[in-house]
Amino acid sequence: xxxxFVSGSMRGRLVIQLALIAALLxxxxxxxxxxxxxxxxxxxxxNILLASATSxxxxxxxxxxxxxxxxxxxxxxxxxxxSEDRVFYRVAVGGETLTGYDDLPLPVSNDANQFxxxxxxxxxxRAVALKRNFSTGNHSRDxxxxxxxxxxxxxxxxxxxxxxxxxxxxxxxxxxxxxxxxAAQSALAPLTRMAGAVTRRGPSDLxxxxxxxxxxxxxLVEALNSFILRxxxxxxxxxxxxxxAAHRVRTPLATVRTQAEVVHRSLNQSQNKTALREMIRxxxxxxxxxxxxxxxxxxxxxxxxxxxxxxxxxxxxxxTTDRLSPxxxxxxxxxxxxxxxxxxxxxxxAILLQNALRNILDNAIKYSPADSIITVNMTSDxxxxxxxxxxxRGFQGGDAQSYLNRFSRGENVDxxxxxxxxxxxxQEVAVAHFGRVEIQNNQTGxxxxxxxxxxxx
Amino acid sequence: MRIxxxxxxxxxxxxxxxxxxxxxxEEQKLYKSPTGTGNLHIIxxxxxxxxxxxxxxxxxxxxNIDIDYVVASSAQTMAAIHDERAPFDLVISxxxxxxxxxxxxxxxxTYVSSATDSLPSWAxxxxxxFAFTQEPAVLVVSEHAFRDLSIxxxxxxxxxxxxxxxxxxxxRVGTYDVxxxxxxxxxxxxxxxxxxxxxxLTEVMGRLKTRLYCCSGExxxxxxxxxxxxxxxxxxxYAEKRLQTMDGVKIVPMQDFVSLMLxxxxxxxxxxxxxxxxxxxxxxxxxxTRPELSAASGLPAVQRLETTAAKGLRPIRLGPGLLVFLxxxxxxxxxxxxQNSIVxxxx
Ligand SMILES: Nc1ncnc2c1ncn2[C@@H]1O[C@H](COP(=O)(O)OP(=O)(O)OP(=O)(O)O)[C@@H](O)[C@H]1O
Ligand SMILES: [Mg+2]
Numbered sequence: 128x129x130x131x132f133v134s135g136s137m138r139g140r141l142v143i144q145l146a147l148i149a150a151l152l153x154x155x156x157x158x159x160x161x162x163x164x165x166x167x168x169x170x171x172x173x174n175i176l177l178a179s180a181t182s183x184x185x186x187x188x189x190x191x192x193x194x195x196x197x198x199x200x201x202x203x204x205x206x207x208x209x210s211e212d213r214v215f216y217r218v219a220v221g222g223e224t225l226t227g228y229d230d231l232p233l234p235v236s237n238d239a240n241q242f243x244x245x246x247x248x249x250x251x252x253r254a255v256a257l258k259r260n261f262s263t264g265n266h267s268r269d270x271x272x273x274x275x276x277x278x279x280x281x282x283x284x285x286x287x288x289x290x291x292x293x294x295x296x297x298x299x300x301x302x303x304x305x306x307x308x309x310a311a312q313s314a315l316a317p318l319t320r321m322a323g324a325v326t327r328r329g330p331s332d333l334x335x336x337x338x339x340x341x342x343x344x345x346x347l348v349e350a351l352n353s354f355i356l357r358x359x360x361x362x363x364x365x366x367x368x369x370x371x372a373a374h375r376v377r378t379p380l381a382t383v384r385t386q387a388e389v390v391h392r393s394l395n396q397s398q399n400k401t402a403l404r405e406m407i408r409x410x411x412x413x414x415x416x417x418x419x420x421x422x423x424x425x426x427x428x429x430x431x432x433x434x435x436x437x438x439x440x441x442x443x444x445x446x447t448t449d450r451l452s453p454x455x456x457x458x459x460x461x462x463x464x465x466x467x468x469x470x471x472x473x474x475x476x477a478i479l480l481q482n483a484l485r486n487i488l489d490n491a492i493k494y495s496p497a498d499s500i501i502t503v504n505m506t507s508d509x510x511x512x513x514x515x516x517x518x519x520r521g522f523q524g525g526d527a528q529s530y531l532n533r534f535s536r537g538e539n540v541d542x543x544x545x546x547x548x549x550x551x552x553x554q555e556v557a558v559a560h561f562g563r564v565e566i567q568n569n570q571t572g573x574x575x576x577x578x579x580x581x582x583x584x
Numbered sequence: 585m586r587i588x589x590x591x592x593x594x595x596x597x598x599x600x601x602x603x604x605x606x607x608x609x610e611e612q613k614l615y616k617s618p619t620g621t622g623n624l625h626i627i628x629x630x631x632x633x634x635x636x637x638x639x640x641x642x643x644x645x646x647x648n649i650d651i652d653y654v655v656a657s658s659a660q661t662m663a664a665i666h667d668e669r670a671p672f673d674l675v676i677s678x679x680x681x682x683x684x685x686x687x688x689x690x691x692x693x694t695y696v697s698s699a700t701d702s703l704p705s706w707a708x709x710x711x712x713x714f715a716f717t718q719e720p721a722v723l724v725v726s727e728h729a730f731r732d733l734s735i736x737x738x739x740x741x742x743x744x745x746x747x748x749x750x751x752x753x754x755x756r757v758g759t760y761d762v763x764x765x766x767x768x769x770x771x772x773x774x775x776x777x778x779x780x781x782x783x784x785l786t787e788v789m790g791r792l793k794t795r796l797y798c799c800s801g802e803x804x805x806x807x808x809x810x811x812x813x814x815x816x817x818x819x820x821x822y823a824e825k826r827l828q829t830m831d832g833v834k835i836v837p838m839q840d841f842v843s844l845m846l847x848x849x850x851x852x853x854x855x856x857x858x859x860x861x862x863x864x865x866x867x868x869x870x871x872x873t874r875p876e877l878s879a880a881s882g883l884p885a886v887q888r889l890e891t892t893a894a895k896g897l898r899p900i901r902l903g904p905g906l907l908v909f910l911x912x913x914x915x916x917x918x919x920x921x922x923q924n925s926i927v928x929x930x931x
Contacts, residue, residue: 195913195917196911196913196914197913197914197917198908198911198913198914199908200777200905200908200909202908203904203905203907203908204901204903204904204905204908206904207901207903207904207905208903211709211710211711211903213687213688213689213690213710213904214688214904214907215688225913226911226912226913226914227911248689248690249690250690279710
């Protein structure tokens with residue numbers, strides 16, 4: 128299900144933002160690790176180059192006024208011990224090459240130790256230049272020692288470091304993203320919880336939302352609650368209005384009916400009599416509708432202010448059948464009540480329950496032929512079930528469950544007066560008590576079977 | 585049945601005209617193959633007689649490669665490649681120092697294959713210098729001269745022996761003349777690095793009017809003929825090959841340490857037929873798997889599994905350390921010192 132009003136996700140946004148931050152930090156971490164490690168590796172090479180140049184300078188000596196050198200084995204072999212890089216050296220006395228590679232550049236400035244990076248023999252080399260002042264007898268000479276090495280080993284180290292730093296960065300990023308997912312989830316949990324609580328509510332549950340909510344959600348909850356309040360007030364107002372209207376219509380209708388009866392009786396012409404009969408019937412329908420609307424409004428009101436009391440369903444059923452037996456008696460209909468256990472203790476609203484039972488029994492009487500039996504069968508296992516079974520015409524055509532809708536009447540009603548609200552009221556009462564209504568025809572013989580089912584305990 | 589039809593011509597010096605030969609060559613031979621598509625130009629310090637079995641075996645595996653094999657001294661080889669940039673594809677030399685210098689100065693191509701990867705780390709440098717033989721420097725003695733003397737096993741014992749028996753060994757000790765033999769120079773410098781006794785030994789040998797040689801072969805011949813009682817720092821591989829046909833000569837590997845010379849190959853940067861050169865490098869790197877070639881050529885292949893340290897074998901380390909003794913001043917000083925020690929009575 129996609130909701131049309133959804134635009135973006137808070138969690139998605141949160142996760143993306145946190146992931147971006149994590150990516151940025153990973154990148155910074157990667158660069159820092161790489162820079163530091165490469166600096167360290169480059170320093171190592173510089174140190175070895177310097178050590179090599181120093182050992183060469185220590186091996187300088189004079190012989191008959193000339194500077195001589197006995198190149199120490201370690202001076203070059205130490206450079207070969209850490210990597211397989213090419214090695215170049217040059218010793219120059221006053222600009223003239225004493226030994227080594229003639230074309231290795233000499234430094235221009237006069238600083239003591241100078242490091243430099245340049246291209247030599249087709250490769251980038253790192254070089255150190257050492258200047259020493261050497262006295263040969265009576266005059267002193269400037270000796271420059273240059274030792275250079277290619278950077279193959281350094282490049283290998285650097286690529287290894289880059290890989291390691293990259294791995295660290297990626298791991299950090301994945302970890303941070305995982306954690307940010309979790310953080311977003313847990314930060315939004317109260318919202319999900321609240322949405323769940325509101326979704327789980329019944330259709331007419333208009334109680335305010337209570338329960339702990341984080342400060343950030345308080346305004347939303349407040350707004351929701353005030354909206355619920357306003358909605359409830361507006362619903363109440365329209366129901367009050369319907370009830371008031373029904374009430375106002377019913378009283379004058381009663382008067383009109385009485386007058387019509389009187390007139391009917393005083394008339395002799397059968398043609399006029401029939402017309403008046405029709406009129407009385409229409410009045411009956413209207414007044415029935417008004418009465419049922421009033422009842423419906425009452426039921427709605429009471430389910431809102433649901434007040435429960437301990438009662439016995441058996442007693443309730445008996446009271447209701449007693450009250451209806453005169454009506455039944457008019458059609459010579461007998462009502463039998465049977466129950467499997469003596470008492471059906473239940474906590475509920477007696478008035479609502481009576482109203483529901485009355486509507487079921489009223490239907491049974493209305494839609495049964497004269498001189499028949501209505502059975503009220505009460506069973507308690509596993510739920511309380513009050514089945515009202517008649518021998519009438521039964522439900523016909525269509526989906527029996529649709530009779531539970533407002534103002535829906537069957538095709539089988541003939542001239543029976545009714546509004547189509549009876550079973551709607553029954554359904555609402557059942558739902559208010561966490562029960563349900565089942566409608567079907569008798570398995571054996573003709574007639575309808577309407578079961579009012581309530582949870583036990 | 586032989587699949588390979590081999591035609592070999594011994595070509596005289598005249599062919600050398602094709603190569604700009606300011607450098608001197610000693611021998612040259614062209615190994616023509618029936619389906620030859622490309623010439624592999626090799627310059628090598630190993631003479632044709634010892635290297636031929638290897639070349640033939642290579643050509644059997646690679647029948648479409650003609651081989652032009654030129655033999656020159658290590659110094660001339662260096663001159664050919666370093667100074668003249670002669671168009672050779674592969675340089676095979678026992679002068680490890682010069683091979684290292686070629687690689688260091690940018691004359692060698694980098695090459696990596698599964699064969700070169702399998703070489704032990706001491707047998708290659710920069711993936712440009714690849715060793716394929718390991719040849720010990722040994723003491724060769726005449727059994728006849730040692731009838732009443734015990735054969736020395738270490739350099740200290742050797743010094744003692746020479747000191748105690750000057751009349752026995754006067755003029756009857758041979759070793760390389762490091763002034764003329766590049767290989768002798770390399771062995772001597774490595775010895776000087778490895779042991780303090782080197783200079784004392786040189787001194788003692790000088791006092792005995794030691795004979796100086798250019799080559800291992802002559803030394804061994806002189807030991808065999810009885811002119812020499814012993815020859816120090818002889819290439820063991822040559823000695824072993826010669827001894828197959830000689831009696832009364834014994835090879836003594838020193839127990840304090842044995843310098844291992846590595847014969848190496850490099851592919852030149854200006855190689856015209858680098859692919860064939862690479863095939864040859866692979867072939868040479870795997871020579872250990874073909875002992876018959878070592879037997880035929882007298883060149884012991886690089887041993888991958890052998891624990892060289894345990895046997896007192898010390899492979900001369902490839903790398904910039906070898907450049908030290910190529911230094912002009914260093915060489916001057918070393919040769920002067922050596923000369924002062926050994927030629928004191930050998931004017
Ligand atoms: N016992 C029954 N036997 C046969 N049909 C029934 C029975 N009870 C209900 N019905 C059918 O279900 C329809 C809906 O019943 P409901 O009680 O809601 O309306 P009503 O009886 O027509 O009007 P009222 O609001 O006056 O009760 C009826 O019109 C009728 O067709
Ligand atoms: Mg009804």
